[in-house]
Amino acid sequence: MLKIGEFAQEAEVTVKTLRHYEKLNLLRPAWIDRFTGYRYYAPEQLPRLNRIMVLKDLGFSLQQIGRILQNKLTLDELRGMLRLKHAELEQHIAEEQARLARIATRLAQIEQEDDFLLSLVTQRKEQLIMEPKIVTKPAFTVVGLMYFGKNENNEIPQVWEKYLPRTEEIEGKLGYAYGLCGDVMEDGRFHYMAGHEVEDVGAIPDGMEKWDVAEQQYAVFPCTLQTIQETYEYIFKTWLIQSEYERGDGPDFEYYSEEFDPATGKENLYIYLPVK
Numbered sequence: 639m640l641k642i643g644e645f646a647q648e649a650e651v652t653v654k655t656l657r658h659y660e661k662l663n664l665l666r667p668a669w670i671d672r673f674t675g676y677r678y679y680a681p682e683q684l685p686r687l688n689r690i691m692v693l694k695d696l697g698f699s700l701q702q703i704g705r706i707l708q709n710k711l712t713l714d715e716l717r718g719m720l721r722l723k724h725a726e727l728e729q730h731i732a733e734e735q736a737r738l739a740r741i742a743t744r745l746a747q748i749e750q751e752d753d754f755l756l757s758l759v760t761q762r763k764e765q766l767i768m769e770p771k772i773v774t775k776p777a778f779t780v781v782g783l784m785y786f787g788k789n790e791n792n793e794i795p796q797v798w799e800k801y802l803p804r805t806e807e808i809e810g811k812l813g814y815a816y817g818l819c820g821d822v823m824e825d826g827r828f829h830y831m832a833g834h835e836v837e838d839v840g841a842i843p844d845g846m847e848k849w850d851v852a853e854q855q856y857a858v859f860p861c862t863l864q865t866i867q868e869t870y871e872y873i874f875k876t877w878l879i880q881s882e883y884e885r886g887d888g889p890d891f892e893y894y895s896e897e898f899d900p901a902t903g904k905e906n907l908y909i910y911l912p913v914k
Contacts, residue, residue, distance in 0.1 A: 639668060639875040645679035649687050664690055664704055669874045670822050672789055673867055680879060685748065689716060692744045695737060696723050713748065720745050770857040770877070775910070777853045780816045781808050782833015784847045788826045801832040802900065808833075809840030817892035818849050829889075854888050856910040857881075863900075866892065869909055878911075886912030 646653045656679075659665040665687055667677035686707065693703045696719060720741060727738040783801045787793055794817075805811060812835045820829035831849050839848055857877075861869035878885060893908040894900075 639678040639680055639879070642667070642677045642679065645683075648681070649684060649691075651687070651691070659687075659690065659700075662700055662704065664700060664707070666824075670826055671871070672819070672822055672826075672828060673870075675788060675790065675826055678875060688744050688747050692716065692720065692741060692748075695741050695744070696720075716748065717745075770859045770911075772855065772857055772883075772913070774855050775853065778835050778851055779839055780818055780831060780833040780849045780851070781811075781836050781839065781842055781846055782816070782831045782849075783845065784849075785830045785832075786827060788828075789830070794830055794832075797830065797832045798900075804843065804846075805834060807843040808836060808846070810837045811835075812837055813896040815894040815898070817894075818851070818889045819891060820889050849889070851888060851891075854886060854912045855914065856886075857883060857913045858893075859909045859911070860906045861909060862906060866907070866909070873909065873911055881913075883913035886914040888912045 640648065642653055642656055646656055656665065656677075660667065660677075665679075665683060668680040668683060669678045670676070671678070689707065690703055693706060694700070698706065723741060724738065727735075727741075730738075783797050783804075785793055785797045798817075805815075814835045816831070816833055816835060818829075818831040818833070822828045831847070833846070833849070836848075842848060857873075859869055859873060859877075890909065890911045893910055895907075898907055
């Protein structure tokens, strides 16, 4: 994946333009880093950005462009619109030539999309360095402390510090701890629960909540507490793009077995990513 500045340079637009398009839901980042708030874009989003820029040069408002893109404008329709505008611009005076050149450049980029994307996919396959295990996990329930925010001040470790001394309060607790993470919202906030799987839900301790997770297929990645952020970055920036899988429904989560020692954090824990 490309950082917002790299993606802007590749597409020959400004970072301010990309942020404006994100606010209008015309082009949202492919992934927002929950730890840093950095925005990342996938090269596969270049075709959509090219279409936005072409339609903007054709005189459509951004609101109209949003409606056109929702209807999935075909390449032939886009070519037809470009040719029509090209003919109109040829009749204009000299100052219109600059806009005509921009449209011609965008059209050339669209024509080269297939070759460009194929080369990217080939390159990424060669860079693949970690293969997860694909498993199906039955439905389960976790009881624990819930956090909702952006983790801008390293709040998640603080949630664990508050939770671990209270684990004996949970009825029917099994020996498996989880760090459940919900989808990131548009403003960067997300739900995170530090908790334990329970066999049967009894009385929930004060200040705690339960999270029911449906049966799901997962890609399982081993890591340590020291490498958890790097592993998440690899999953979303490299593996998910290269693999044949798409992200499935439900939360991703960290799984801590009974052997995991939070004092050292060096033993393996596992990141489960729902896939389909």
